[in-house]
Amino acid sequence: MKNQQEYEDLLQPELLNSVDGLVLMSKMIIGSYLLGQNQSIKTxxxxxxxxxxxxxxxxxxxxxxxxxxxxxxxxxxxxxEIDTNITVKFVIDASASMLHEDQPKGSKASIKKIDFARLMATTLAHLALEQGDAIGLFAINENQLVQLAPRQHRQHLHRFVYELLQITPGGKFPAVDDSPLLYHNQGGNKEMIVFISDMYQHGNEIYKTLEQLSALRNEVLFFHLMGNNELELNYKGTVTLEDLETGQRVQVDSQKVRKQYKEELAQHLNKIKTQMLDLEISYNLFSMGEPIDRALNDFLVKRRF
Structure with missing residues (x-):
């Protein structure tokens, strides 16, 4: 598809790190998605x-x-006759593991997970505002908090994207006891929580945060973001892999360990999926190599709850 190729051509750091660039890309993705729809969208x-x-x-x-x-x-x-507008709150994992780099299919440059998370959040927030919803933002690690109160104005998108760009990934995701209670519903209106993370954790801190969110009885939509190189271990020969949060390094022969790695990863992902099901959270594993309009579709399906 021409629009898809144009979007992939724009996956470059200079655009992903500017307010105007992210807004432009979100417009292209939404436009391409809507052109591909051939059914009436139910209300x-x-x-x-x-x-x-x-x-x-x-x-x-x-x-x-x-x-x-x-x-x-x-x-x-x-x-x-009935106004169904809601508040959509975006929670972004800002831990150091979100600095992991990969080269999405069709892109000419490698980008970080946090770049892709920003684009995903911008696109979904843009669509939510177009639908008349309010959008808010929380991005956290153990050293930083980026917070933006929900607003419904269309010009709020540029402030939202500006705050996304203030995120500096580092450290670990904080334990529930160490992070402020950011997620309670102050207005009493229906809310949706969109949580974007790579689910890299040391002591179930992300899972416990999700458990807390699910207890609030609002809709929680979780995007588990992973790189193609993490899913496929598609490196060649012997490589040194580094834990971005602890600095620990390990040298592996990618060809020898690939089969076992993928088997253990499948078990790990199945465990996460089961945990999310137990919490009644909508779980979506999202590869950086997949078209982002799939995230749009998942969002719209849940948006009509």
Whole structure:
């Protein structure tokens, strides 16, 4: 797809590290995703249809009627009686392991997990704002807290992206007892928590945080971000692997250990998936080599809860 190739061509550090670059890329990804949709997006239960009207910038994209577009060539939205706007809070793992680098398929440059997490968060936040939702941000490690209160204004996206770029990965993800209680629902409105992390932990600190979030009875959507080189161990020959959070190094023959590594990784990922299921958290393993519109689809499916 042409739009997909254009998006992959833009996966470069200079764009991923600027407010305008991230906003531009999010627009391209959302536009490409919507062009690929061929079904009317349902509005969810409890809404009463009133009338059609012409689409205006900023309207809820879920209300676009694709059948009307097919017949008329114009965009129309369905107006309804009930406002279903929610607050979407993004929680970003800012520990040192998010500095891990990989080269996504189709990209000409290697990028870090934190770069990909920023792009994913920007795209989902952009879409949430277009739907009329409020967006907020928390990014934490044991040394840093980046926090942005939820707002519903469209211009809030640039502030959101600016704060994303202030994240400096380092150290470990804090234990629940060492981190402030950031995640409680202050307004009492329906909330969705979007947690983006590589799930690298030392004492179940990320799992315990997710356990705390799930106890709040809000929808929790977890994106487990991994590089292709982590999933496939696709290195050649003997390599030295370093733990970015402890500094520990180990030398391995990638060809000799690849089979055992992948078997143990599969068991590890299955355990994580089971833990998330027990917490009633929507778990999504996301490779940096996959098109980001898959994350959009997962988000939209849960957004219509």
């Amino acid at each position: 969810g239960q409890g809404q009463v249809f009133r009338q059609y009207r012409s689409y205006q910038p900023g309207d809820d994209l879920r209300l676009l009627d694709w059948k009307m577009y097919a017949r008329s060539g114009r965009y129309f939205v369905k107006e309804s």
